[in-house]
Amino acid sequence: MVNKQTKIGRFLLLSTVSCLALGAQSALAAACPEGFPERPINFYVGFAAGGGTDSIARTLAQAIEQAQGWNIVVENRPGAASAVMAQSLLNMEPDGHSIGLGSSDTLVWNPTSGDLDFHYSDFLFLGSAMDSWNSFAALSTAPFDDIASLVEYTREIGMATVAVAGFNQTLVVEQLADQYDINLVPIPVAGSAESMMLTLGGHVDATIQGVAHLAELESGNMKQIASVTSHRLPYQPDSPTLEEQGATALPIQSVTVLMAPKGLPDDVRICLEQVVDEAVNSEIYHNLMVSFNNEALNRGPEGVVDLISSRDARIRALYDNPAN
Amino acid sequence: MLGEFSTNIALGLSTAFSIENLLYCVLGVTLGTFVGVIPGIGALATMSMLFPITFYLDPTSAIIMLAGIWYGSSYGGSIASILLNLPGTPSSAVACLDGYPMARQGRAGIALFMTTMGSFFGASVGILLMMTFAQPLVALALSFGPSEYFSLMVLGLIAASVISDGSALKAIAMVLMGILLGVVGLDVQTGQTRFTFGMINLIDGISLVALAMGLFGIAEVTSSVRQATGTLIQHITLKSMIPTRDDVRRSWMPMVRGSTLGSFFGIMPGVGPTVASFISYAIEKRVAKEPERFGKGAIEGVVAPETANNATDQAAFIPTLVLGIPGSATMALILGVLIIHGITPGPSMITDRPEMFWGVVMSFWIGNVLLLVLNIPMIGIWVRLLTIPYHYLYPAIIVFICIGVYSVNGSAFDVFLIIIFGVVGYGARTLGFPVAPMLLGFVLGPLMEQQFRRTMLMSRGSFDVFMTRPMSATFIILAALLLAWSIWAAYRHRTPIKRPPNSAIKTVDGD
Numbered sequence: 071m072v073n074k075q076t077k078i079g080r081f082l083l084l085s086t087v088s089c090l091a092l093g094a095q096s097a098l099a100a101a102c103p104e105g106f107p108e109r110p111i112n113f114y115v116g117f118a119a120g121g122g123t124d125s126i127a128r129t130l131a132q133a134i135e136q137a138q139g140w141n142i143v144v145e146n147r148p149g150a151a152s153a154v155m156a157q158s159l160l161n162m163e164p165d166g167h168s169i170g171l172g173s174s175d176t177l178v179w180n181p182t183s184g185d186l187d188f189h190y191s192d193f194l195f196l197g198s199a200m201d202s203w204n205s206f207a208a209l210s211t212a213p214f215d216d217i218a219s220l221v222e223y224t225r226e227i228g229m230a231t232v233a234v235a236g237f238n239q240t241l242v243v244e245q246l247a248d249q250y251d252i253n254l255v256p257i258p259v260a261g262s263a264e265s266m267m268l269t270l271g272g273h274v275d276a277t278i279q280g281v282a283h284l285a286e287l288e289s290g291n292m293k294q295i296a297s298v299t300s301h302r303l304p305y306q307p308d309s310p311t312l313e314e315q316g317a318t319a320l321p322i323q324s325v326t327v328l329m330a331p332k333g334l335p336d337d338v339r340i341c342l343e344q345v346v347d348e349a350v351n352s353e354i355y356h357n358l359m360v361s362f363n364n365e366a367l368n369r370g371p372e373g374v375v376d377l378i379s380s381r382d383a384r385i386r387a388l389y390d391n392p393a394n
Numbered sequence: 395m396l397g398e399f400s401t402n403i404a405l406g407l408s409t410a411f412s413i414e415n416l417l418y419c420v421l422g423v424t425l426g427t428f429v430g431v432i433p434g435i436g437a438l439a440t441m442s443m444l445f446p447i448t449f450y451l452d453p454t455s456a457i458i459m460l461a462g463i464w465y466g467s468s469y470g471g472s473i474a475s476i477l478l479n480l481p482g483t484p485s486s487a488v489a490c491l492d493g494y495p496m497a498r499q500g501r502a503g504i505a506l507f508m509t510t511m512g513s514f515f516g517a518s519v520g521i522l523l524m525m526t527f528a529q530p531l532v533a534l535a536l537s538f539g540p541s542e543y544f545s546l547m548v549l550g551l552i553a554a555s556v557i558s559d560g561s562a563l564k565a566i567a568m569v570l571m572g573i574l575l576g577v578v579g580l581d582v583q584t585g586q587t588r589f590t591f592g593m594i595n596l597i598d599g600i601s602l603v604a605l606a607m608g609l610f611g612i613a614e615v616t617s618s619v620r621q622a623t624g625t626l627i628q629h630i631t632l633k634s635m636i637p638t639r640d641d642v643r644r645s646w647m648p649m650v651r652g653s654t655l656g657s658f659f660g661i662m663p664g665v666g667p668t669v670a671s672f673i674s675y676a677i678e679k680r681v682a683k684e685p686e687r688f689g690k691g692a693i694e695g696v697v698a699p700e701t702a703n704n705a706t707d708q709a710a711f712i713p714t715l716v717l718g719i720p721g722s723a724t725m726a727l728i729l730g731v732l733i734i735h736g737i738t739p740g741p742s743m744i745t746d747r748p749e750m751f752w753g754v755v756m757s758f759w760i761g762n763v764l765l766l767v768l769n770i771p772m773i774g775i776w777v778r779l780l781t782i783p784y785h786y787l788y789p790a791i792i793v794f795i796c797i798g799v800y801s802v803n804g805s806a807f808d809v810f811l812i813i814i815f816g817v818v819g820y821g822a823r824t825l826g827f828p829v830a831p832m833l834l835g836f837v838l839g840p841l842m843e844q845q846f847r848r849t850m851l852m853s854r855g856s857f858d859v860f861m862t863r864p865m866s867a868t869f870i871i872l873a874a875l876l877l878a879w880s881i882w883a884a885y886r887h888r889t890p891i892k893r894p895p896n897s898a899i900k901t902v903d904g905d
Contacts, residue, residue, distance in 0.1 A: 118723060118803075119442035120730030128446055146442065148803055150580070150597035157594050182585035187594065231852055237585050257851055258582050260844075263663055263719045263726070270717065271536035273852070285718050285740020361736030 100138065100348060102341035107167055110141035114159060116152020116172030122281075123152070125358060126199050126326055127171045133352035134345055151236070152176045156188055156329075164333035166342055169196065174374065175324040178382045180237045181389050190382065194332050194339065195374040197346040198325040200359065201367055204239065204298040205306065206232075207283045208276040209269065210291060217296055217315040220276065221250045229253040233265035233277040238322045241385070242278060242298055242312075245319035278322075284363055298322050305363050320388075323381055325367075327374055343371055402752045403525075409454060409753025410760055418451075418459040423761045426466020427768060430473070431776075433480045433611045433791055434798025434812075436603060437467035441727050443801070453735040454750045457728055458757040464724050465707045465758070468667065469513050469765045472700050473776050476505045479614045480791060484606035485667035485703040487833055488557075488675045492688060492695030499691050502780070503635030506773045508642075508693055509700040510766060512649050516701035517762045519653035520660060520708025524715075524755055531709075532716050535661045540848035541859045543662075545869035547842040550669065551834070552873045554676040555880070558828035559689045562884075565831045568822070572835025573843075575600055583847050595807040602668070604808045605836060607795045608815025609822075609829045615788045616820045635773060641693050648678050648694040652701030659702075660709025663721030664841065667706040671699035672834045680876075708758060715751060717741065 113131055117123040124146060131142035147155040152172030162168040170193075177190040206217075214220040224230040232243045234256045243256035257274055259265045262282040269277040270286070277283070278298060284305065286292035294309040300321045302311060312319050328346050330339075349355060350368040359366045369377060409415060429440045441460050448456035471486030476493030489509065496505040523531060538546075551569070558565045578589045579599030590596035637645075652674045659670040678698045679688045688695050711728075713719045718740030720726040732739045737747060744751045779787070799808045822829050853859040861867045 118726075119445040120727035122733075124445075125449075125730065125734045128449060132449075144446070146804060148598075149805070150594055153597065154594055154805075180585070182587075229854065240585070255851060257848055258585070259848075260582050260664075263721065266717070266719050267536065267663055267713075268539070270719075271539060273539035282718070285738045285742055288738065289741050291741065358734065361734060363738075 100341050100344035101337075102138075102345070103335075103337040106338055106341060107140055109167060110143050111167050111169060113142055113144045114147045114155050114168065114170045115144060116147060116149075116155035116170065116176070118148040119146050122362065123171055123173070123326055125362075126355075129355050129358045130171075130199060130328075130346070130349045133349040133355050136354075137348055137352065138345060150176075153188075156193070159329065159331050160188055160192060162331050164194075164331040164335075166330065166334055166338035168331065169342070170329045171199075172327060172329070173202070173324055174198070174327045174378050175236075175238050175322075175381075177327075177378055179386055180241075181385075182237065190375070190378045192332055193329040194334050195371050195378075196328040196330060196339075196342050197350065197371055198327050198367065198369045198374050199346075199350050199355075200326045200362070200364055201299075201369075202280055202322070202324040202326070203303050203364065204242075204278055204280055204322040205283065205294050205303065205309070206242075206276060206296040206298055206312075207269070207279055207287070207292050207294050209272065210293045212275060212293070215293065215295065216310070217246070217312065217317050220254075220295060221246075221252055223275075224250075224252040224254050229255060230275040231255050231257050231273075233257045233259055233268040233274045235259050235261050235265050235278075238324060239278040239298075241388075242319045242322060245388075246312075246317055249318050281363060304365070320381070320384055323377055325369060325374065325377060399525075402748060403756065405749055406752025406754075406756035409749050410458070410756040414452070415455050415458050415753065415757060416760065418455045419462050419757050419761050420764060422459040422462020423466035423469075423765050424768065426463040426468075427470040427765065427772075429463065430467035430470020430482045430486075432794045432798065433474050433482050434603065434607045434795035435801065436483050436798060437464045438603075438724050438727075439798060439801040440467075441724060445727060445730065448731045449734060453731055453737060454753050456731045456735075457750075457754050458761075460728055460731065461711070461754065461758065462761045464728075465517060465704065465761065466765055468700075468704045468707050469510065469769055471703075472509045472513075472696070473506060476509070476696065477502055477776065477779055478787075478791070480611045481606060484602050484833070485671050485706075486700065487606050487610050487668070488671045488699045488830060489696050490610060491557075491675065491830060492690070492692045495689070495691035496693070496696065497780070501691065502777050503773055504637045504641055505693070505696050506776060507635060507770065508637055508645050508697050510769045510773075512645065512652065512697040512701035513704040514762055514766050515649045516653040516656050516703070516705035517708050517758070520657050520705040521755065521758045521762070523657050523709060524712050524758075528712050528716050531661045531712055535663070535713055536717075537865070538662060539863070540845045540852065541863050541866040542869070544842055544845040544849055545860055545866040545873070547838055547845065549869045549873040549876070550673045551838050551842070552876050552880075553680065554672055554831075554834055554838075556679050556685070557672065557676050557830050557834065560826060560828065564827045568827050568829065568832040569835035569839075572832035572837075573839030575605065575832075576836045576838075576840040577843065582844060583851075593807075595805060599840075600811060600836075601799070601802060601805075601808050602837065603802050604799050604811040605815055606833060607799055608812040609819035609833065611791065611795050612812055612816025613819025613823055613829070615791055616816060617823055618784065618788065635777075637693075644693050645697045648674075648698035649701045651677060651681075652698040653705040656702030656705025657709040660706040660721075661712050663710075663713050663719055663725075665706075666722055666837070667703035667710075668833070668837050669841075670706040671703040672830070672837075674702035675699045711754075711758075715739070715743065715754070718743070 113127045115124050115127045127144050131144050153176050155170050155172050159170040214223045234240045240256045247254040265277045266282050268274045294306045297303045297309050297311045298321050347368050350366050356366050429435045440463050471483035472489040474480045474482040475486045475489035476497050479490050479494040481487040493505050580587050580597050655674050656670045659665045678694045679685050710721050714725040720729050729739045796809050799812050
């Protein structure tokens with residue numbers, strides 16, 4: 071009898087433990103307020119379906135659904151490099167059910183988009199999912215291998231061109247031209263596809279690329295001149311950064327951010343920060359990063375704000391100085 | 395070499411003929427045809443919606459399905475153009491010009507049959523090129539720098555200046571209007587926004603789908619309301635579906651020209667099927683013995699552009715799969731499938747994953763044969779669309795257009811745009827301004843501008859490059875000759891205008 075009771079007791083205990091464990095799964099690392107979320111959470115992606123940020127959002131959503139048992143609806147709000155998404159987020163309820171995914175550089179001031187209706191301080195950042203890596207690359211047949219020889223080459227022939235897509239890439243070329251006082255001309259194009267065409271066709275001397283050039287690097291058709299990041303890239307460990315090569319141009323530091331409208335209740339905010347961190351560190355997300363030739367990295371809420379604000383200040387300073 | 399080629403084909407067929415892949419191919423092309431038919435809902439929106447599913451699919455199956463939607467929608471695109479004067483997709487807008495008059499003459503079945511044949515022909519040429527000359531074609535595409543692109547666009551724009559009938563001045567005004575609308579948004583060269591009036595929704599420019607659906611779709615529905623008298627009923631007899639020997643004879647060369655031109659534009663990233671279809675129409679009108687038949691139901695004017703846009707669709711896979719460079723948003727989706735499955739698109743893919751490359755290519759054959767089999771028996775059913783009373787058909791169309799345009803970017807703003815362009819299109823129509831040149835100006839204008847400024851940046855402001863680079867010089871000289879010829883022809887035609895106008899019309903009736 072006693073024996074039986076103990077058995078029942080153990081059974082009850084075990085079920086309680088497993089119930090706790092089940093319940094704890096959502097409370098394991100992420101301490102979420104009772105009854106949150108009340109309904110499916112919306113992920114608003116600042117880029118079109120099929121792009122890098124879209125895949126990141128869907129994979130993170132999948133990881134969160136598995137870990138927390140929540141429902142997440144991923145919706146694309148493309149336009150103006152995720153500025154359309156950011157603006158629409160401003161009008162949403164800060165209740166934790168609307169989360170935006172976009173590029174941090176869209177929230178950084180740039181001299182041409184001064185008329186956007188938002189500032190990075192209008193948002194609450196839950197964390198980041200990936201750093202975007204950029205490289206300075208050229209055809210393997212190009213008569214230069216690093217920044218020094220590129221400078222030399224540009225001086226020799228009088229002008230060299232670099233295909234760039236987006237303001238942050240243009241800025242790097244302009245700073246290089248300034249620092250070395252050379253005629254290094256950015257050729258702005260609409261996207262990496264166009265800059266790759268110009269580079270592979272030999273119409274420009276070099277290009278700045280995120281990932282579109284990786285296959286060409288592998289096949290030996292292109293070479294990396296510099297890593298436009300703050301550290302060397304795992305896929306090109308022998309290619310020094312701009313800084314290592316003595317160039318003072320700001321490296322491109324853009325991350326995929328998860329953001330919410332400002333005014334989120336503290337308990338919901340803490341819960342979401344933890345949930346995001348778990349998802350970024352999940353196995354399925356790591357696998358996605360392997361296929362992206364990148365790494366999962368959550369800079370954390372403060373880290374993201376630091377990155378955006380320091381980059382914002384440095385770019386503003388670049389444009390203020392000449393005026394002074 | 396030949397042995398390797400046949401091994402590749404065998405490998406491709408064995409991949410494409412697996413039950414799973416066959417099923418996804420059927421699904422893709424069927425869905426493609428339907429979204430092509432429905433005005434507003436297009437391949438890009440459908441592919442975007444289905445993209446999340448591809449996470450769980452084998453990458454080859456995923457590409458086979460998405461590609462099927464893409465080329466399938468080109469088959470369907472012209473159906474509504476021909477029957478209702480409402481293009482299903484922007485690239486089939488030009489099929490309205492002669493397709494709709496054919497339908498009014500009771501020759502809708504023939505137009506549908508011949509465009510299906512043309513689409514198949516164009517697609518076949520595109521696929522054959524992909525199988526045989528992919529590498530040299532990629533080299534050709536890469537040799538095109540900004541100056542060549544610009545000169546080519548100049549040639550295209552001059553060739554296409556004949557696209558509409560009636561007042562040349564009105565047509566030019568509409569081209570300019572189109573260019574003006576095309577420059578709205580972020581200027582890539584300077585990063586400045588132009589004509590956005592502070593609206594964030596305009597930073598990426600005006601949506602092509604919204605413009606096309608407003609100008610052609612909403613405007614057509616609106617203007618029909620005034621004259622609507624029940625239905626467009628016509629007698630549908632078997633005979634009206636069988637092309638005459640004359641139709642077939644007239645269609646051969648347009649198919650050959652259309653597929654050549656379409657394939658050429660396909661390998662050029664960024665140009666796209668809309669430009670190909672417009673320019674192909676313009677070329678047919680240029681080379682025709684009786685250009686006055688165009689706009690009144692000339693079969694060449696329907697077959698050539700539809701052949702061209704299908705050839706473009708297929709040839710667009712050449713830079714996408716061979717170089718890993720997508721020429722359009724749809725192609726970027728295809729590459730997205732590869733990337734999320736850990737396959738780096740690019741030159742190494744064909745050698746590393748031959749079963750995937752050849753499997754996809756062979757699935758194109760299967761898909762296109764399926765489309766042929768699917769579309770020809772459907773013609774009779776499509777034609778019956780015309781028997782649906784206006785008061786059911788048109789509200790439904792407006793709903794579809796709005797859903798379709800909304801679904802491209804999930805943007806309510808784009809829905810407002812179609813209403814605005816609907817009003818513009820209706821006004822233009824009422825005042826006798828042709829809308830087709832506006833669409834052409836919209837697509838070609840910004841392309842030309844960007845390439846021109848890029849050329850100037852690279853040549854340090856010198857215009858010489860347009861003439862010192864041989865290919866660019868060739869295009870410029872051709873454009874100059876064409877312009878001179880047009881002016882001369884226009885001058886020569888001034889005299890016959892005094893003749894009784896009946897003489898010209900008679901030849902048309904005689905057809």
